[in-house]
Amino acid sequence: MPETEAPLDFIREIVSKDLESGKHASPVTRFPPEPNGYLHIGHAKAICLVFGVAEEFGGKCFLRMDDTNPEKEEAHYAEAIQRDIQWLGFQWDGEVRHTSDYYSTLHDWAIHLIREGKAYIDEQSAEEMRANRGSLTEPGRNSPFRGRPQEENLERFEQMRAGELEEGTCVLRAKIDMASPNLNLRDPALYRILKKAHPRTGNEWCIYPMYDFAHGQSDAIEGITHSLCSLEFENHRPLYDWFVENLPVPNKPRQIEFSRLNLTGTVMSKRKLLRLVEDSVVDGWDDPRMPTLSGLRRRGFTPASIRDFIARAGVTKTAQTMDLRLLQHCLRQDLEHSAERRMAVLRPLKVVLTDYPEDRTEEIELPNHAGREELGKRKIPFSREFYIEQSDFLEDAPKKFFRLTPGKEVKLRYAYVIKCEEVVKDQDGNIVELRCTHDPETRHGLPKDRKVKGILHWVPAKESIECEVRIYDELFTVENPDGEDDFMSVLNSESLERVRARCEPSLLDAAPEERFQFERNGYFVVDMDSKKGVPIFNRSVSLKDSFSKK
RNA sequence: UACCCGAUGGUGUAAUUGGCAACACAACAGGUUUUGGUCCUGUCGUUCCAGGUUCAAGUCCUGGUCGGGUAGCCA
Numbered sequence: 001m002p003e004t005e006a007p008l009d010f011i012r013e014i015v016s017k018d019l020e021s022g023k024h025a026s027p028v029t030r031f032p033p034e035p036n037g038y039l040h041i042g043h044a045k046a047i048c049l050v051f052g053v054a055e056e057f058g059g060k061c062f063l064r065m066d067d068t069n070p071e072k073e074e075a076h077y078a079e080a081i082q083r084d085i086q087w088l089g090f091q092w093d094g095e096v097r098h099t100s101d102y103y104s105t106l107h108d109w110a111i112h113l114i115r116e117g118k119a120y121i122d123e124q125s126a127e128e129m130r131a132n133r134g135s136l137t138e139p140g141r142n143s144p145f146r147g148r149p150q151e152e153n154l155e156r157f158e159q160m161r162a163g164e165l166e167e168g169t170c171v172l173r174a175k176i177d178m179a180s181p182n183l184n185l186r187d188p189a190l191y192r193i194l195k196k197a198h199p200r201t202g203n204e205w206c207i208y209p210m211y212d213f214a215h216g217q218s219d220a221i222e223g224i225t226h227s228l229c230s231l232e233f234e235n236h237r238p239l240y241d242w243f244v245e246n247l248p249v250p251n252k253p254r255q256i257e258f259s260r261l262n263l264t265g266t267v268m269s270k271r272k273l274l275r276l277v278e279d280s281v282v283d284g285w286d287d288p289r290m291p292t293l294s295g296l297r298r299r300g301f302t303p304a305s306i307r308d309f310i311a312r313a314g315v316t317k318t319a320q321t322m323d324l325r326l327l328q329h330c331l332r333q334d335l336e337h338s339a340e341r342r343m344a345v346l347r348p349l350k351v352v353l354t355d356y357p358e359d360r361t362e363e364i365e366l367p368n369h370a371g372r373e374e375l376g377k378r379k380i381p382f383s384r385e386f387y388i389e390q391s392d393f394l395e396d397a398p399k400k401f402f403r404l405t406p407g408k409e410v411k412l413r414y415a416y417v418i419k420c421e422e423v424v425k426d427q428d429g430n431i432v433e434l435r436c437t438h439d440p441e442t443r444h445g446l447p448k449d450r451k452v453k454g455i456l457h458w459v460p461a462k463e464s465i466e467c468e469v470r471i472y473d474e475l476f477t478v479e480n481p482d483g484e485d486d487f488m489s490v491l492n493s494e495s496l497e498r499v500r501a502r503c504e505p506s507l508l509d510a511a512p513e514e515r516f517q518f519e520r521n522g523y524f525v526v527d528m529d530s531k532k533g534v535p536i537f538n539r540s541v542s543l544k545d546s547f548s549k550k
Numbered sequence: 551u552a553c554c555c556g557a558u559g560g561u562g563u564a565a566u567u568g569g570c571a572a573c574a575c576a577a578c579a580g581g582u583u584u585u586g587g588u589c590c591u592g593u594c595g596u597u598c599c600a601g602g603u604u605c606a607a608g609u610c611c612u613g614g615u616c617g618g619g620u621a622g623c624c625a
Contacts, residue, residue: 007564034625069624126623135621137552171623181553183621192623211625235554235620257555259618264561270625312574314563316556319618323561326575336588371588402586411584446584455584520585547586 009315011256015053015226024225027059031085031092032066032099032215032229035078035199037270038285038292041306041327044088045261048310050228051090062222063092067100068214070198078199080285084293089303099214100200102221106209107161109217109247110172110190114153118246119190120146121156123170132178133186139179140186146175160193163206167193174213176242184239188212216240220249227255231317261313262321265474266291267481281491282475288527288538289475289495299472300515300525300540302338305331324474328541335515335523335540340368340375343413343457344503344518344537346469348387350461353418355437356384366414378506382415385461387502389520392456393434395423402454402547404434410454413519417442417452457519464502468536470527471497503535510535517543 008016018024029050033039039047054061063085067073082096113119122129122145134140157172159165172191180186190213195206219227227240234257244252262268267276268291276282276290286294296306309330313322361383368375388404397405404410409419422435439447446452473495481487507516512528522542530536 009563032625036625066625072624122623129623130621133621135552138621139552140621168623173623183553186621189623194623208623210623215625231555232619233625237554259556312562316563318556318562320562323575326562329575332587341585370585400586413584444584452584454586457585517585517587520587522587543585543587545586 010317011049011226011228011258011315012053012056014256015057018225019057027053027057028062028223028225029054029059029228030062030064030097030219030222030224032064032218033081034066034069034073035081036069036072036074037077037274038294039081039084040268040273040290040292041263041296041309042261042268042291044293044306045310045313045315046228046230047085047088047090048307049258049315051092053226053228054093059225060093061090062094062097062224064097064099064218064222066211066215066218067098067198067200068208068211070194070196070208073199075199080294084297087297087303088293089307097218097222098200099209099218100198102214102218103201103205103209105221106214106217107207110157110209110213111154112247113174113190114150114157114172116246117150117175119172119174120148120153121160121170122146122173122187123156126168129171129189133183134178136183142178143173143187146187157191160191160207161205163195165193167195169193172207174242176239182235182238184212184236185242188239212236212239213243216243216253216255217247217249219253219255220244220247220251223251224253225251227253229255229257230260231257232260233257257317258315259317259320261310262319262482263291263327264321264324264479265476265481266324267476267487269482272482272487275488276475279488281488288470289472297513298525298527298538300523300538301327301331302334302515305334308334321480331523331541332544335517337372339515339517339523341370341519342504342507342516343380343459344467344469344501344507344521344524345387345389345457345459345464346471346499346501346521347390348459348502349390349393349431349434351386351388351418351434351436351458353384353438354421354435358384360384364414380414380504380506381460381463383460383462386412386458387461387464388412388434388456388458390431392454393420393431395431403456404454409439409450409452410456411442411446411452413455413457415443415458416440417447455520457521459502459504463505465505465508465533465535467501467503467507467534469499469501469524470536470538471499472539473497501537503537507535508533515540 031050051061122143132141171189173187176185178186191207194208237255240255286298288299309327361381363379364382365377392403406420411417416438418436418438424433426432475495476490477492478490510526512526514526523540524537527536527538
């Protein structure tokens with residue numbers, strides 16, 4: 001039983017009642033992706049729902065590859081899907097299942113329908129079928145093949161299956177109602193000829209079942225109790241139920257639809273994501289700017305932050321566009337507690353302490369997490385020369401600028417209060433170095449006698465190491481790229497910036513996927529492109545910044 | 551234009567199923583702070599519209615408006 005904190009969403013409500021009434025002893029759900037693309041944050045909603053329901057109510061959840069279209073599906077997609085689901089933190093019950101496991105049962109059931117007079121072989125061309133389907137407002141017309149004798153149908157279907165007929169010459173259709181206001185019921189196609197090798201069944205079949213003829217039946221075969229899917233299948237439910245009623249299925253699953261999840265500032269359709277990949281707008285399906293699970297993973301999002309986000313989104317039937325900033329909030333909240341702190345300077349500006357002995361070096365010991373002593377400490381050498389952030393110095397600063405400016409003081413995090421005495425420029429007038437003095441009394445705190453508001457992070461000039469930091473921004477310049485005529489016309493040309501940064505020496509051996517907070521900068525994750533001795537960090541999300549927006 | 555679904559602050563979700571519209575994010579203002587972070591406090595709504603039922607309506611009824619989905623031999 002679920003913990004009783006939050007109110008149940010409408011689906012969990014239904015499941016809960018079905019258990020109370022004794023309709024089911026425990027729920028069985030399934031996640032049925034088509035292996036023709038990568039999973040994205042929208043899928044995470046479905047995954048969290050179906051696995052969550054099973055977990056919370058003591059049931060099971062299966063993973064079933066919905067592989068009925070060998071033209072689009074590939075094995076590597078199936079592998080990526082499994083990896084992403086497990087990374088998110090879920091494990092399906094037993095082996096991965098496949099709709100293709102049920103091809104022979106489905107084929108038997110097709111014959112069953114023909115024998116019952118409820119299916120026929122239509123030899124109209126695809127164009128004729130479309131023309132005779134009618135439109136949204138006009139009823140369709142019966143196919144001239146609709147009334148052909150049962151034996152002929154059986155014979156034709158056998159020819160289809162035996163490979164004696166060419167692709168496109170005919171299809172098997174259910175005989176339902178060409179005048180139905182629900183287009184899905186206008187004699188839907190059940191089987192088509194496709195002379196393609198299937199990733200799993202090879203050349204065993206040259207006819208493949210359509211989604212509608214495969215999905216509900218697969219659910220029934222697996223003993224699914226609640227078949228949860230997104231809203232666009234709502235109009236398919238009468239057909240789903242029609243098959244369940246008209247076929248000798250072992251049990252009757254119930255389909256329940258919920259709304260898909262969209263994210264502001266991005267696109268979610270497989271077609272559009274594929275376009276981004278194929279046009280090299282991004283580096284691949286796992287580019288850190290992609291809303292795919294593998295992209296979010298590489299960006300540094302944690303499974304827990306995504307699950308939290310999905311939980312906060314809830315489950316309803318209203319179209320859902322979630323604010324990207326909520327997802328970022330979930331990440332910050334997770335990492336605020338779990339990520340160790342480090343110092344890195346993204347755009348270094350050299351500082352020389354003129355009153356600090358040249359041959360002196362102090363070992364500064366600093367906590368890995370100011371709020372969590374148990375995470376330990378590390379050391380950074382401090383001496384006469386170090387780097388601060390270019391943006392932490394301004395020659396002509398406005399009144400509310402709490403950072404370094406000529407003649408003013410700031411505190412170096414875990415080190416001294418320094419004062420800017422001189423600005424060194426090159427021939428072009430660029431600031432290349434700051435000459436400062438320090439207050440030796442301030443090593444362990446702020447001065448009592450005067451106010452020093454600004455605190456800057458820093459790295460030692462000599463011992464810090466060079467690293468690459470990748471700063472990501474949104475892929476699109478508008479909040480709803482789907483609303484544009486051409487979503488490719490609103491691409492953000494500055495969605496990736498690579499900077500040569502310097503970080504503290506303790507980061508030298510950081511392993512891919514390790515996460516840190518770079519103090520005052522944000523949360524960063526080690527990218528898998530990192531080379532030995534030259535770490536690469538992706539910025540997962542910045543820290544909240546109440547200064548720069550003013 | 552037919553059918554299906556939906557409508558509560560900028561966003562998402564609640565509301566003991568007819569009883570003071572709550573929570574979170576965002577935004578804004580303030581407090582704390584050796585991260586302009588975290589944390590804490592405050593501000594931000596005629597529940598799509600019009601009628602009706604009722605002591606009482608976000609919730610029930612009638613009509614409308616707006617938004618989404620559907621015309622693959624895709625899923």
